[in-house]
Amino acid sequence: MGLSVSLDIATSALRAQQLGVDVVSHNIANVNTPGFSRQELQLASEVSPLTGAQGRDSRLGQPGMGVNASEIRRIRDQFLDFQVREVLHSFGRFNAEAGALERAEVIFNEPSEGGLSNLLADFWNAWRELSNAPESTAARANVMAGSQTLVAAARQVHDQLRRLQSGLNGQVVLEVSEVNTLARQIAELNEQIVRVQVTGNNASDLQDQRDLRLDQLSRLVDTTVSERTDGAVSVVVAGQELVSGSVVNTLTTQVEPTNLGYRSVRWTADNAAAALSSGEVYGLLQARDVGVATTINDLNTLIATVITQVNSVHQAGFGLDNTTAEDFFTGADAADIGINPTLVADVNKIGAASGLNLPGDASNALAIADLQFALTMNAGTATMGDFYNAAVGRLGASIVEARSIADNQRFLRDHLETLRESVAGVSLDEEMTNLIKFQRAFEAAARLITVVDSMLETLINRVGLGGR
Amino acid sequence: MRITFKTSIDRALIDFSRVQERLAELQRQIATGKKVAKPSDDPAAMNRALAIRTDLTANGQYLRDIDSGMARLGTTEAALGSTTEILQRVRELAVLGANGTLDQSQLNEVASEVNQLLEEMISVGNTKFASQYVFGGHQTTATPFTGVGVPPTSVTYNGDGGVIERDISEGIRVQVNVAGDTALSSTFSALITLRDDLQAGNIAAISGADLGNLDTALDDVLTVRGQLGATSNRLELTRNRLDGAGLSAREQLSGLEDADFVDTLVRLNAQEAALEAALGTVARSIQSTLLNFLR
Numbered sequence: 001m002g003l004s005v006s007l008d009i010a011t012s013a014l015r016a017q018q019l020g021v022d023v024v025s026h027n028i029a030n031v032n033t034p035g036f037s038r039q040e041l042q043l044a045s046e047v048s049p050l051t052g053a054q055g056r057d058s059r060l061g062q063p064g065m066g067v068n069a070s071e072i073r074r075i076r077d078q079f080l081d082f083q084v085r086e087v088l089h090s091f092g093r094f095n096a097e098a099g100a101l102e103r104a105e106v107i108f109n110e111p112s113e114g115g116l117s118n119l120l121a122d123f124w125n126a127w128r129e130l131s132n133a134p135e136s137t138a139a140r141a142n143v144m145a146g147s148q149t150l151v152a153a154a155r156q157v158h159d160q161l162r163r164l165q166s167g168l169n170g171q172v173v174l175e176v177s178e179v180n181t182l183a184r185q186i187a188e189l190n191e192q193i194v195r196v197q198v199t200g201n202n203a204s205d206l207q208d209q210r211d212l213r214l215d216q217l218s219r220l221v222d223t224t225v226s227e228r229t230d231g232a233v234s235v236v237v238a239g240q241e242l243v244s245g246s247v248v249n250t251l252t253t254q255v256e257p258t259n260l261g262y263r264s265v266r267w268t269a270d271n272a273a274a275a276l277s278s279g280e281v282y283g284l285l286q287a288r289d290v291g292v293a294t295t296i297n298d299l300n301t302l303i304a305t306v307i308t309q310v311n312s313v314h315q316a317g318f319g320l321d322n323t324t325a326e327d328f329f330t331g332a333d334a335a336d337i338g339i340n341p342t343l344v345a346d347v348n349k350i351g352a353a354s355g356l357n358l359p360g361d362a363s364n365a366l367a368i369a370d371l372q373f374a375l376t377m378n379a380g381t382a383t384m385g386d387f388y389n390a391a392v393g394r395l396g397a398s399i400v401e402a403r404s405i406a407d408n409q410r411f412l413r414d415h416l417e418t419l420r421e422s423v424a425g426v427s428l429d430e431e432m433t434n435l436i437k438f439q440r441a442f443e444a445a446a447r448l449i450t451v452v453d454s455m456l457e458t459l460i461n462r463v464g465l466g467g468r
Numbered sequence: 469m470r471i472t473f474k475t476s477i478d479r480a481l482i483d484f485s486r487v488q489e490r491l492a493e494l495q496r497q498i499a500t501g502k503k504v505a506k507p508s509d510d511p512a513a514m515n516r517a518l519a520i521r522t523d524l525t526a527n528g529q530y531l532r533d534i535d536s537g538m539a540r541l542g543t544t545e546a547a548l549g550s551t552t553e554i555l556q557r558v559r560e561l562a563v564l565g566a567n568g569t570l571d572q573s574q575l576n577e578v579a580s581e582v583n584q585l586l587e588e589m590i591s592v593g594n595t596k597f598a599s600q601y602v603f604g605g606h607q608t609t610a611t612p613f614t615g616v617g618v619p620p621t622s623v624t625y626n627g628d629g630g631v632i633e634r635d636i637s638e639g640i641r642v643q644v645n646v647a648g649d650t651a652l653s654s655t656f657s658a659l660i661t662l663r664d665d666l667q668a669g670n671i672a673a674i675s676g677a678d679l680g681n682l683d684t685a686l687d688d689v690l691t692v693r694g695q696l697g698a699t700s701n702r703l704e705l706t707r708n709r710l711d712g713a714g715l716s717a718r719e720q721l722s723g724l725e726d727a728d729f730v731d732t733l734v735r736l737n738a739q740e741a742a743l744e745a746a747l748g749t750v751a752r753s754i755q756s757t758l759l760n761f762l763r
Contacts (some may be wrong), residue, residue, distance in 0.1 A: 031473065105506055110518065111725070117518045128529050128635045132536040135600060135608050173586035353606070360600060360608030361630055366641065373524070373638055385522050393515035396507025403508065414482045418475055425472035429758040436762075 005065070005460070006452045013445035016043055019069045020147055020438035027426045035212030037424035042071040043421030049080035074204035078227075080420045081211060085218035085225065087416060089279040089427035090220040091409035097403035100168055101291045105399060107160045110392050116153055117388055120306075123150045130352055131362035131369070135320065140347035143365075144339070145273035147328070151337050154303050158334035161296050167261045168288040175220055175281050176265055180250045182217040183235070183243050186210055190232035191246040197231040222278035238275045240267060262288060280329050291398060300333035300390035302377070305384055307337060309371050318350020324351060328368075473572050473757070480750040487743045494736040497727040504725045520721045527714050530637050534707045537634040537644040541700050543597040544646060548693050550592045551655060554585050554691060555689065559682045566675035579666035582618045586659040590615050590623060593652050603648025606630025612648045613656070613661045619663075623656040625649040636706045642699060651692045654685040 023041045030036040046065035109115050126146035133139040189210040196203040210233065214225055217235065224236040228245070235243040241250055253263035265274045265281060276282040307329040314328040323342075326349060331337040343349050355360035377382055377387035499505050507514040548655065561578050590737065593613035595602050604612035604627030612627040614645035625648060632645040665673045 102508065105508055110506070111514065111521060117522060118525060121522045125525060125529035128533055131634065132533060133598060133600065136598075206514055242696075335683045358628075358630060360604065360605035360632060361606040363631075366635060367634065368633060369635060383644070385519070387520040389515050392507050392518065396509075396511035396514055399508035400511060414478075419469075421472060421475045421478060423469075423471045425474045427470065427472040430472075432758045432762060 003452055003456055004456070006455075007449065009064075009066035010445050010448040010452060012046065012068070013448065014442060016041075016067045016069045017438045017442035017445060019072075021442070022433065023072055024431050024438065026432050028428065031109050031426040031428060033461075035208050035215070036426070037074040037204065037208050037211075039072050039074050041069055044068050044070045072202055072204065074207065075203075075424055076207075076211075077420065077423045080416060080423065081214070082225070084413065084416045084420060085215065085223060087409050087413045088215060088218040089220075089222045091406055091413055092280035093278045093283035093286070094402045094406035094409060096280045096401055097291060098406050100164065100284065100287030101395060101399045101402060102135045103164055104161060104292050104295055105395055107157055107164065108392055108395070114153065116150075117385065118393070119146075119150045119153050120385060120388065121372075122146050124369050126367040127365045130350075130365045133354040134362035134365060135359040137347060140350050140352070143350060144344065144347050148340055151329075151339060151411070154299070154337055158296065158299055158303075161292055161299070162335075165260075165262070165288050165292050167295070168284050172265065172281060172284050172288070173263055175284065176253050179217065179220050179237075179242070179281065182213050182220070183248045183250065186213050186217070186233070186235065186243050187246045187248045189213065190243070192343050193231045194245075203231065203280045217443055218279070220280045221276060222282070238277065240274070259289065267446060279424065288411055295391065295395055296334075298387075298394075302384055302388050302391070303334040303337050304332060305376050305387075307331060307333070309369055309374070309376055309384075313364065313368050313371065314351050316354070316367075318353045318356055319346075319349035320359055321346075321348055322351075323349040326351060330436045371411045378381070420463045473754070474590055476750065476753055478615065478747070480754075484743070487739055487746065491736070491739045491743065494732055497732050498729070498736065501727055501729070502725050503727040510724075517721055517724045519594055520717050520724070524714060524717050524721070526638070526708065527710050527717070530635060530710055531707060531714075534636050534703045534710070537636065537642065538700060538703050540597045540600075540602065540632075540644050541696050541703070543595060544602045545693060545696050545700070546643075547592050547595040547602065548651065548689055548696070551652065551689050552686065552693070554589050554592070555655060555658075555682060555686050558582055558662065559679070559686070561694060562662055562674055562679050562682060565662075566679065567648060572640040572669050575666045575669055579663050582659060582666060586620065586656070586663065588657060589652075589655060590620070590634050592637060593623075593648055594657075601627070602645060603627060603652065605645065605647050606632070611756075613652070620660070622660065623653075625653065637710060640706070642702060644699065646692050646696065650690060654681070654688045658682050658685045669742040682741075 001254050002206060020041050020043075023039055027038050028456045048062035048065050063209045063363060110117060112118070123146050126143040127321070130139045130143050141343075189206055193203040193206045193210065196206065214223065214233070214235070217223055221242075223242075225233050226236075227233050230245075232245045233243070234241055234245065237251075240249065241247075242251070250268045252266055252271075254266050254271070255261055265276060265285070266272060267274055275420045276285065309326045311329055315325050318324045321327075324343055327340050328343065328350075329337055329338055350365075352365040353359070354363045354367075355361065372385065373383055377384055382390070496505065504510045504513050504517065559583055565575055565578050590613050594611045595605055600608040601610070601612050604610060607627045607630070610626050612625060614624050614626060616622045616624055627648050629647045629649075630645075633641045633642050634644050636642050658678070661681060662674065662678045665678055
């Protein structure tokens, strides 16, 4: 072997160590980049082409031909990715649900003076207070004021819950379009990755970006990701392929007149309902159609009972001016409850008495107050107060349930992400050590060239000058 | 485990946000004094707390009803007290008229005093409590008794037998009025008859039937006063019971809702110490990287 081969070996070393420095630089540059996996330069020694049968001096063996930078590899544990995504959609679902129900809870404002529980108790009390002075306009005005406060609060709670529902509806639409955007980005990255890998190159950075999008997507919907041999991934959502290679099957939303005009999530291609079962979008749908909807139904059931019960007793009463057979409340439930305008205009028409010309009789007012303890709800097993308290308790319990699952999943997610970071994250200490490693090797390779150079000089300028 | 710069930072951030969540919750408990501020803090406790609050609100109303009932009974009792006094004075006058030592002109003077007491008695019968006539039954806005003629030859009752009730606790209702005609009509007729007999000089009737009528009237009034007294006692007892129940309900509510101040403060201090220790550790560990030692 000639000295030129030694030069080649030294050059391969220079090139490889420089590449090592580049990889280190890339890692350091991306230390804070979300989704970035650290990369590692794979080095292998170059085997001599003369090794084996043609070897001239097989006893000695052949020295190698230097170093070969075989691959720049990203360090990543795909099983951790899978686990993180499993946790992400579950966290997304329960976190969204708990968040929405917590807002419903705030609307009820319990326990407080202004809560419906207290206002309802005040309402019954006003009728008892009226029995202390049925002939007095002031006590009647007090009943009217208590009733108006109750009506206003019931309607406000109802309206705010409906607004919460339509807010959730809007969020569903936004998140579905986010799902579509992410799906398109993943499909695009699929295409680029396939193109890069076909040429035998590494697409580490593109893969990192795709993994990041897949994480984001998994928070929104329940995904199953599988990698194909060509390097592309397919993403299955709710039993159908959302992304397959470079093809995207988008989701859409459609107004459902049977569900108060709220939107359902469907596949654009065949307009079939998307059978989501987890993820933030599903959590929002659950909160909208189950959690908040149940709460609104409970409120409506309660207020409808208040209206019909009070009205049926009030109908039998007589006002100071002998007005009778008047409803006290108007409307059917919390959405439209109001007070009979005839009574609002003249509180003397409130039917406190049980007969004609009995100004001092408040027995009908007391009969209305008695409704407080009448078992009018749940098929005659609960009072209106019991029913309301239980409904608020149920809301609280469903928040506790969703929140505790979400907290658990968050804890798991944090743990798994730490694990993932510990595999794929850039350690500056490590990179600095590697930098020094490559720097020293580069220096040694450079020195090698100097040495070979001086060996060549010795050969060319000194050999054959003996005896001169 | 391989620890990178970002792992330490991320873990520190997660730990801090946890500790700070707990700190914020403890600070809220100390600031508000409540450990249960919303249903999801403790749904079962909240359910019971709401029921207890409803009871307390109703109790407050029952106490107001009892106070109003007692005041009404008090007014009625005072009126009946005056009635007893009037009847006793009239009885003295009847005894005076019955002993036969007075001549007709003196009997006429006694008759005129009885007539004045009759008019006084009519105004007692029209006693009001907070603008309600107490003896009129459900007819609380019209004068229950009106004298017919001057001087009155009879007294008309304009009220009815209506029962006025107060809710004094759950499902318990108590009558707080007496119908004027049952309590007072014997008094009016006894007074009118006596006055007429005095004017007519009918000594035999005065010493006979008239004194008997007065005794019957006194008995009637005393019977009613006895009933009122019993009702008053009952209201008083119920008030004491409600006060006691309110107190124990408030205690229960406090047990369900209120934060234990000492316990909360101790836990707050522990969390603060934990946060400071964590901050200190992280501050030290994120400062030391290899870069500090390379030149």
